[in-house]
Amino acid sequence: MHHLRALAGRFALLAPAVAVLPFARPHGPSTGFSPSGSSATTSPSAQEPAAAPESGVEPVTAEAVVEHYALLAHARYADALGAARELFDTVQAFLREPSEATFAATKRAWLSAHCVYSHTEPLRFGNPNTDAWEGRVNAWPMDEGLIDYVADAYVAHEGNPYARWNFIANGRTPIDEELIAEFQSGTDPKVAPTVAISDVETNVTRGYHAIEFLLWGQDLNDPPTSAGRRPFTDYVLGDAGTGGSQERRCDYLSAAAGLLVEDLRFALLDWAPDGELYSKTFAALPVAERLDRMIVGLGTMCFGEIASERMQVALITSDQEEEQSCFSDTTHHAHWHNIAAIESFYRGTHTHRDGTVTAGASLDALVRRLDADLADRLDAQFVRTRAAADELLRRGEAGEPFDRIVAADNESGRALVTRLMDELRAQTELLEEVHGRIADLTRL
Amino acid sequence: MRRITRSHGALPALLAGLVCLGASAEVASRGSDDAALTRERRADEVLAGGGTSVVIPRQQLMDRGAFSLPAENLALVRRGDHFAGNSFFQNAWVTAPASAAARDGLGPLFNTMSCQSCHIRDGRGRPPRSDEEMLSMLVRVSLDGDAVSDRERDPHAGVVLEPNYGDQIQNGAIAGVAAEARVTIRWIEEEGAYADGTRYTLRRPEYLLEDLGWGALDERAVLSGRVAPALVGAGLLDTIPDATLLALADPDDADGDGISGRVNRVWDAGTGATAIGRFGWKAEQPDVRQQVAAAFNGDIGITSSLFPTDGRSAAQREAITAPDGGAPEVSDRILDLVTFYCKTLAVPASRSLDDPVVQRGQELFRGAGCASCHLETLVTGDDPAFPELSGQTIHAYTDLLLHDMGPGLADGRSVFDASGSEWRTPPLWSVGLVYLVNRHTNYLHDGRARNLEEAILWHGGEAEAAKEAFRALDAEDRRALVAFLRAL
Numbered sequence: 034m035h036h037l038r039a040l041a042g043r044f045a046l047l048a049p050a051v052a053v054l055p056f057a058r059p060h061g062p063s064t065g066f067s068p069s070g071s072s073a074t075t076s077p078s079a080q081e082p083a084a085a086p087e088s089g090v091e092p093v094t095a096e097a098v099v100e101h102y103a104l105l106a107h108a109r110y111a112d113a114l115g116a117a118r119e120l121f122d123t124v125q126a127f128l129r130e131p132s133e134a135t136f137a138a139t140k141r142a143w144l145s146a147h148c149v150y151s152h153t154e155p156l157r158f159g160n161p162n163t164d165a166w167e168g169r170v171n172a173w174p175m176d177e178g179l180i181d182y183v184a185d186a187y188v189a190h191e192g193n194p195y196a197r198w199n200f201i202a203n204g205r206t207p208i209d210e211e212l213i214a215e216f217q218s219g220t221d222p223k224v225a226p227t228v229a230i231s232d233v234e235t236n237v238t239r240g241y242h243a244i245e246f247l248l249w250g251q252d253l254n255d256p257p258t259s260a261g262r263r264p265f266t267d268y269v270l271g272d273a274g275t276g277g278s279q280e281r282r283c284d285y286l287s288a289a290a291g292l293l294v295e296d297l298r299f300a301l302l303d304w305a306p307d308g309e310l311y312s313k314t315f316a317a318l319p320v321a322e323r324l325d326r327m328i329v330g331l332g333t334m335c336f337g338e339i340a341s342e343r344m345q346v347a348l349i350t351s352d353q354e355e356e357q358s359c360f361s362d363t364t365h366h367a368h369w370h371n372i373a374a375i376e377s378f379y380r381g382t383h384t385h386r387d388g389t390v391t392a393g394a395s396l397d398a399l400v401r402r403l404d405a406d407l408a409d410r411l412d413a414q415f416v417r418t419r420a421a422a423d424e425l426l427r428r429g430e431a432g433e434p435f436d437r438i439v440a441a442d443n444e445s446g447r448a449l450v451t452r453l454m455d456e457l458r459a460q461t462e463l464l465e466e467v468h469g470r471i472a473d474l475t476r477l
Numbered sequence: 478m479r480r481i482t483r484s485h486g487a488l489p490a491l492l493a494g495l496v497c498l499g500a501s502a503e504v505a506s507r508g509s510d511d512a513a514l515t516r517e518r519r520a521d522e523v524l525a526g527g528g529t530s531v532v533i534p535r536q537q538l539m540d541r542g543a544f545s546l547p548a549e550n551l552a553l554v555r556r557g558d559h560f561a562g563n564s565f566f567q568n569a570w571v572t573a574p575a576s577a578a579a580r581d582g583l584g585p586l587f588n589t590m591s592c593q594s595c596h597i598r599d600g601r602g603r604p605p606r607s608d609e610e611m612l613s614m615l616v617r618v619s620l621d622g623d624a625v626s627d628r629e630r631d632p633h634a635g636v637v638l639e640p641n642y643g644d645q646i647q648n649g650a651i652a653g654v655a656a657e658a659r660v661t662i663r664w665i666e667e668e669g670a671y672a673d674g675t676r677y678t679l680r681r682p683e684y685l686l687e688d689l690g691w692g693a694l695d696e697r698a699v700l701s702g703r704v705a706p707a708l709v710g711a712g713l714l715d716t717i718p719d720a721t722l723l724a725l726a727d728p729d730d731a732d733g734d735g736i737s738g739r740v741n742r743v744w745d746a747g748t749g750a751t752a753i754g755r756f757g758w759k760a761e762q763p764d765v766r767q768q769v770a771a772a773f774n775g776d777i778g779i780t781s782s783l784f785p786t787d788g789r790s791a792a793q794r795e796a797i798t799a800p801d802g803g804a805p806e807v808s809d810r811i812l813d814l815v816t817f818y819c820k821t822l823a824v825p826a827s828r829s830l831d832d833p834v835v836q837r838g839q840e841l842f843r844g845a846g847c848a849s850c851h852l853e854t855l856v857t858g859d860d861p862a863f864p865e866l867s868g869q870t871i872h873a874y875t876d877l878l879l880h881d882m883g884p885g886l887a888d889g890r891s892v893f894d895a896s897g898s899e900w901r902t903p904p905l906w907s908v909g910l911v912y913l914v915n916r917h918t919n920y921l922h923d924g925r926a927r928n929l930e931e932a933i934l935w936h937g938g939e940a941e942a943a944k945e946a947f948r949a950l951d952a953e954d955r956r957a958l959v960a961f962l963r964a965l
Contacts, residue, residue, distance in 0.1 A: 332553030341557035
């Protein structure tokens, strides 16, 4: 392990802790897959050759790769938690002093937090611990009418008796973290309403997208290019306020932001080095099983989650709100960061929020030891995937967010998404090839 | 108890308490002692669904996700269709015409708006509690009895349709169309006693139809409730060869064990021919794809290439002129995605099978003859389109055959070759996880059983001897047998 830490240290660039909000600067293709997007940070992929065996370090082993993977997991949840805490603080500042400026800052903090979280998602699917809390953190789609007011044209999940409950306006119970947690998980069968609410998975009461709705409101596409346009005065008490029940809405926003921090704290504990929870279980597994979990996570995220659930379905339905971040119209950011995260896990790198980079034993280097041709094909594929993802991000930033990209009449937008899906599929096929050679990789 | 249990501070006490109500009183632990996190088979974990099975960590069971995982052996590139299918399984269909054109065409008559609304968390539906609407079950209707001739049987539905209401009561309708009825249940209770004198109460439903929207109900109409079953393992059952079922069948009880077992022969909408039925409470559908299409059609009012007309009676076809959502309303692409999703869900591994109490229960289960119909082991055939389902040794605890279950369970509804007292053996795999996923323990076709004991006590007919064997057990052995079922 020592050589890994030493290696990580070599790449810890002491970049100035600029306010590295991922969206603060538009990501150009040239910035590579740095989650900070800061040009002060060297792109992880550019550093990768330094981690290769010829740098004098002993050849990478499967054991080293999965140990480093666990460290990366911890680093990414630590960043996600840090960003969620900033969101919480920003929310509190906004609620203390609501204004256009503090509201805008809160929305920026939300986007930053969600982008940082997106880098943890390739840990899902492979690691079964994740699904214990993931639904509390990042669930979508949601029937937002459960929480707050919606437009008359709101299309609810009509099998859902609570889809128009508007708990902020109509609920009688004081809003706190415990209550909105119970609404979503229905843990107590004696409290019949909460079980009935949680029976419907679109009754999402917590997590990034519930907060997103509380900040942006519904995306009514008026004008067509706009995202949700909730006024900050929805959080102003008294006559100057809007939306009604402002005090309960303030309570809800505050509680939801607090719960997010709680949930991510829980996630981080799972991966604590030398901890007693999942990291210990993981470390005790045979190395082949750990490699299996790592690659299954990358591949499932790549094709199952991103290309299919988040893109294919949107293409088939052309449904404007068939997107993950439908209130803020920032789905292109989520896609870009998810895709970046798959590559950076493969390359064993992580760019921290302060711009420093951790690198170490990578799957890339391991595959290269076994089969340089396969590693080359993956490299070439990542370049192609990245090019398509960059274009999606660029168009999103230029006023063509994901819901407009997949619109039935947007031929070039749909072609772009189709191309990106094809690249993700090809990438998954290569990851599957790697997966098929786990036995060989562990013998190296 | 075998296991040294240890609750962890990070887990709310409430959750820990919940687990105690679940399988064999295990306390959830998130610690490293939770070796269930390994996918390697342990003595107490049997991969019920063969290579598809997932060993689920206990904390994940808490979050109601046990029935919603992709098959363990599903290739990475095949997970795309699984995830996309899940999306269409979950999302609601809307009234046509709508901007979301791929998902319009709801109704005009329907029971629900999405698959997930009844198959809650891919799990089991239940009868409404006192003041609820009927949400995750429905009521079938047909004409049955001596005054009905077999010749009137609809060749596709396999039943004699009620002239005004077809073969199920649809309690929902789009705007401008009358729903068929509001359905409520009255429970009739009856008392019984175990051999040791312990008393129990069973309940059976009586259905009351109010606000009939389409005229009087024929006096020969028979009503029978159907809760949505859990989906796990359907793909594996779909892959069991017909020859296996035919070999298991013993229609004339040639071996004299008191248990016959017949295959149902049903309509195959894809081929237009007769096929062996294996899905539905009376084995009235031949495969998962047709089962999905039939549910789209009857329950959501969505047409497909297999069922090109909305599920409604002739009278309703005449009267309703609402626009449809295209022909067909669900494309083959989406139908195939949903089918793929249903077929590739993982069967959770069994738990605690090395617990002495559970093992005692398994012996009692076998000794009572339960395993004669709830067959422990089957081997799937070969389906080139589904390599992950092929050649799997599975523990589904079903023979997929029809058995006469006696007058207590008889609903008087005959479907194709299934009589009014015959039912297909439902699989028992994952039956112990229903509580954790669905927060209830209502079993049998209409959810009348409030726990596993009641479900057993309703058995009769060919299962009379098995039921009597259970009734004769003392309390400790009854608990052991139920502990075994909860471990599945």
